Amino acid sequence: MPHSTAPDPMSAGDSQTMSETTIKPEPSTQDVAMEDAPSPAGDNKAKVELEELFDDNDSDQEFPSSVPAKSEEDLSQPTTFKISDTSTFSDPDVMRAFYQRLFPFRHFFQWLNHSAVPGPDFAHREFAFTLANGALLRYQSFPTADVFRKHCIKEVPPRFDIGPVYSTNPRDRKSLRKASAFRATSRELVFDIDMNDYDEIRTCCTGAKVCHKCWTFITMAIKVVDTALREDFSFKHILWVYSGRRGAHAWVSDKKAREMDDNRRRSLAGYLELVRGGDQGSKRVSIRRPLHPHLERSLNILKEHFQTTILAEQDPWAEKSEHLLNLIPDATLRAALQKKWDSSPSRPSASKWADIDSVAKSGALSKTSRELLEAKQDIVLEYTYPRLDADVSKKLNHLLKSPFVVHPATGRVCVPIDPKRVEEFDPLGVPTVTELLKEIDEWEGEEDEKKVHDWEKTSLKPYIDYYKTFVSGLLRDEKEQMSVKREREEQHGDAMDF
């Protein structure tokens, strides 16, 4: 079935257009009007639309169903836009259909707004749009999900990034009397893990490429960072997102995390960062003993991966063992190993790794076995510990690509990753826009009483379902905190003496 490409192609009788026109009043007053005042136009009608607005499950106007439009469009424009094998994801029509039918604007809005009622958390949030010609349009902001959605459908940005919440509306930043009144006040704590940083230790791919083998690096990184954030810092609402090509992002949405200043962000990033030093430094990893509990725990998580992912799959020392030799602190042992490996240079990494212990046992160790163990731990960490792009995490106002955006180069949707099932995540199995749109077309189900959202017909469904759960968990917590705060304020109001 054809996708509608224009923002509002439907006839006046259509229920969608109806509701859209009625709830369309000026954004700034919209929430107020809906909140308490019954609409003067007609109570019944307004009520229905209110429910529609706030109800999560049924009749979601943001995710139009294809059913009501079907007959009409088939008649009027039978072959306007049909996904075919030749359509590509960079086609504006494809992107428009994506924003119209698949992007979860409502949950996206609630995620950033932290409540169902439009507030400054969303309205003062910066969005930066990458235009088709590559230019970056910064400081865009939108009062509600609806306005945001319309903008996306109209402009069809190939991608957009999310910035911080500012003290005032970013669009007004130039009309302020004092420039200092415009500053970033909050944003999620974010992390960026990029396959690029693993280039020197991965052997399967380089640069922008990624395969199942090296994706395991990201899996390991997610496990370690996620555990640390939850256990050590007690953050709860951590959204992991596939970056569309060869990495992953994390968005920590807890209120406490959002309100951290740069200083705190820097120290938190420093806590998690381990692999440092440029190409000319010696060891990338040098840590104190005893191991900090965080590292001890990470090492336990990473140990098994080292056996499978590094030694067996990546096999980094098969032909070139200098780097491994350099990491061994003991000169005599190093010489003995060098001799052994020179005679059989193509020995697999697993055997070489085992050689270290066996040669050491045979008497070529001049240092204590403790030191050797520590050196080996360092090597394990160097090859497995997450390599964060720490600069991203350190700044409150860093822009980061939004979840559910389509990666411009691969066409894959930046879908959330459930950290509990991170092992199952397959980056190459993530659907591309064109696949998704095709799935809508091919969907054959009953659509009688209950409307089926377009995304429910596609393989995007599990991801949006997960995202929904995530967002509602966040909203629930947010609400609790608000009520606790209010109570506290009331108590103090009584106790106040003047």
Next chain:
Amino acid sequence: MIRHDYSRVDPKRRANIDHKKKQFAKAEFAQQHYDHRLNFYTLPPTAEITLEEFETWAINRLKVLSELEACSFRNKSPEETAEYMTSILNKYLPLRSNTSRSQALQEERKKDHYSHYILRLAFSSTEDLRRRFSRLETMLFRLRYKEDDFKEREQFVKSLNLEWEEVGEAEKRELRDQLLAATGGKKSAAGEEQEWCKVDWERVPELVEQRRVFLRRGKAYVPQSQQMSLVVAEFTKWLDDALELTARALPRLDEDDRLAPILAHLSQSFTAPEAAYTSSDASIDGLSAIHANAIDSLSENFPLCMRNLHMNLRANSHLKHYGRLQYTLFLKGIGLSLEECIVFWRRSFKLMTDDKFQKEYRYNIRHVYGDVGGDANRRGRGYTPYSCQKILTEPLPGPGQSHGCPYRTFTPENLSALLQRVGVQDRNVLKTVREDVQKQRYHVACNRVFEYGHQREIKKVRDEGSWSATDLDTIVHPNTYFKRSWLLKHLGEGNAGMVGDDEKMEE
């Protein structure tokens, strides 16, 4: 007052109630008695002092602070700083412990207290000054805290009433291994007696960053031995807030034309550090406008940090972001124009398509030059070239990055190899450089290499007396390195005499 910081009163209201209560209930601080040597400076002074005292006390404290700043610029270790500062502190701002039973005890503390507040007035006007003042005052506090008598320190900390939750015996036993592992303590009997307290991790960011505390569920477990970090963090936070308030109250001081000139004078004499880049570094007589293709030959005169970047750029036809930033700024500093700079990078990234370069790199170069970007950036003509201090205090380069100071980021072996590649063959020089680097005296090592590379020329200008001593002062800026190196290598080309004039203009 500190205690209220953590109570749950709304901050806006709190300031009012407390302030009034304190101010009108009882003027308890009119004549303050100083129980402790250390001071959090929470109560402003109210007693009268003479105008002369006002000025001299402030100048004395300023002297101490600027010496402290100099120590940090010279990369002195905490021990060296403490040693160096002892005599200065004794001279300008002595502060004895209770046990000394000195007559002047209260006098000294009063001076310390008052001078702090005077400087607060002088240095609260701009964000820049505030940040610097708070950093230096924190350093001073830390210094004093460290050398304070153990018992008195404990009393002082107690008097602050910081809300710390003690870790109970049961919890201590349960977490014993982790606690010890986190702090790097040994499992000895002494470790058992250690007291721990639990605070929100946000209150000890530096300990968290260095992974020196155990974290669980958002709480940091701080051992008593690390309390300093907590107290110091508290001090900084308190001071920053207070400075902010002072800045807002400052305009009301305007009516006072006795104090205003003194304060203005104080803040002026506290101007930027000596390592600042001046535009005269860019104008070198005898060196005509630099073109992109001249960089290769000029790189002979570059300091090691820039040469390393240049060699990396040539080897990989690429540099990562911070490397590009550091190098572009340096090139801007030696007088490469924006157009030529873009040409230089375009040619250097020879493996890259034009389109990619235009999209992803050109803007950054223009931004550095102040050609694009916000109003402030353009008006300030972009960023200033990095000084050694800036380069030395930046985070270490990560994998694939090559910015920073090689004397700091390279291992001694790799550093020696690099130096030999650029022509430093002398065993003695390499050996002393290695010693310098081990003592973290990176700039000393760099200057040593400079002197080795220019020994003949330096001897010549010394003998001729054509360069003054200040012209041969320690180099603390990569652009100064280049300028001096170029001039020395081109002696006798009609420029040797010009240097002195230039340098004087800088001061």
